[in-house]
Amino acid sequence: MGLPSCVVIFEPQPREFFSPQRAPARLTRLREKLELLAAQGVDRVLCLAFNRRLCELSARAFVQSVLVEGLGVRHLEVGDDFRFGCDRAGDFEFLCQTGVAEGFTVEAAVTVEVDGLRVSSTRLRAALSHGDLPLAERLLGRPFSLCGRVLHGQKLGRQLGTPTANVQLKRRRVPLTGVYLVSTELDGRRWPGVANIGVRPSVTGDGRAHLEAHLLDFAGDLYGRHLCVTFHHKLRDEERFASLDALKAAIDADIAAARAYWQGKPLTHEPEQR
Numbered sequence: 001m002g003l004p005s006c007v008v009i010f011e012p013q014p015r016e017f018f019s020p021q022r023a024p025a026r027l028t029r030l031r032e033k034l035e036l037l038a039a040q041g042v043d044r045v046l047c048l049a050f051n052r053r054l055c056e057l058s059a060r061a062f063v064q065s066v067l068v069e070g071l072g073v074r075h076l077e078v079g080d081d082f083r084f085g086c087d088r089a090g091d092f093e094f095l096c097q098t099g100v101a102e103g104f105t106v107e108a109a110v111t112v113e114v115d116g117l118r119v120s121s122t123r124l125r126a127a128l129s130h131g132d133l134p135l136a137e138r139l140l141g142r143p144f145s146l147c148g149r150v151l152h153g154q155k156l157g158r159q160l161g162t163p164t165a166n167v168q169l170k171r172r173r174v175p176l177t178g179v180y181l182v183s184t185e186l187d188g189r190r191w192p193g194v195a196n197i198g199v200r201p202s203v204t205g206d207g208r209a210h211l212e213a214h215l216l217d218f219a220g221d222l223y224g225r226h227l228c229v230t231f232h233h234k235l236r237d238e239e240r241f242a243s244l245d246a247l248k249a250a251i252d253a254d255i256a257a258a259r260a261y262w263q264g265k266p267l268t269h270e271p272e273q274r
């Protein structure tokens with residue numbers, strides 16, 4: 001049609017708006033979502049603030065003000081199970097009928113399947129929480145990663161002999177916990193490493209999830225840098241160790257496992273988006 005493409009998304013997610021306590025952990029932050037959409041060739045993103053005003057709009061008013069008047073939509077691609085508008089009254093059929101009257105076409109988005117089952121955020125979250133990183137990678141089309149700035153931690157890492165870059169999660173809840181083989185892109189090179197993500201039950205802390213990554217054979221200052229930690233393989237669950245010596249021995253064993261895993265395995269993933 002020679003028209004620019006536009007993806008419409010919501011912030012916060014509707015479930016975060018309606019029941020913040022029960023909403024699932026985020027898989028991507030807005031910034032990453034925008035980068036990923038741009039990389040797919042999407043021209044524009046319309047990010048609608050999901051608030052009381054928006055969710056009280058009737059389905060008809062939503063189509064009229066957002067799609068017709070706001071965007072001048074000519075063709076709409078949407079999941080055939082999508083519901084929208086006040087009380088979820090708007091559905092695919094309603095969009096098709098309105099399209100005829102308003103002069104836009106509507107098409108159901110193709111269902112993407114892996115192993116005969118639909119790909120969805122719910123399925124991806126299940127794969128991550130079960131430690132099935134290979135399945136997560138197939139569902140996403142890329143390995144799962146979490147990005148953030150490196151902050152100062154409790155300076156315990158160097159005491160344990162293993163400095164760990166503390167990647168800022170803010171108050172984010174996380175879709176996976178445990179100890180993983182990871183890699184991260186730094187100055188055009190991909191570094192293998194090990195990371196722990198979770199509440200660190202052996203360490204007195206703030207009760208929130210932390211992401212701590214140790215890069216193999218790296219020495220340098222990472223504070224303030226933006227790191228994307230890519231998860232390749234789960235080694236084990238987080239454990240509560242009775243002493244720092246026991247924690248140190250476990251971390252040393254994780255590092256040995258990481259070395260064995262990466263040996264002879266070139267890191268070939270493309271450098272990721274920032």
Ligand SMILES: Cc1cc2nc3c(=O)[nH]c(=O)nc-3n(C[C@H](O)[C@H](O)[C@H](O)COP(=O)(O)O)c2cc1C
Pocket residue numbers: 153154155156157158162164165166179194195196199200201202203212213214237238239240241247250251254255
């Ligand atoms: C490979 C690896 C495995 C870890 N496993 C655990 C664990 O099982 N339980 C735990 O409480 N902390 C674990 N940690 C987290 C350490 O407690 C954390 O890295 C240490 O407290 C350093 O914190 P700091 O960066 O704030 O100094 C692990 C860290 C790494 C790098």
Ligand SMILES: Nc1ncnc2c1ncn2[C@@H]1O[C@H](COP(=O)(O)OP(=O)(O)O)[C@@H](O)[C@H]1O
Pocket residue numbers: 150151152153154155156157158159162163164165166213214215216217218219220221222223
């Ligand atoms: N191989 C490495 N992997 C991760 N961080 C490293 C490494 N070598 C040096 N560092 C530096 O050490 C810091 C982590 O040291 P650590 O004692 O754990 O302190 P903190 O508690 O502030 O995270 C990192 O933020 C980084 O600047």
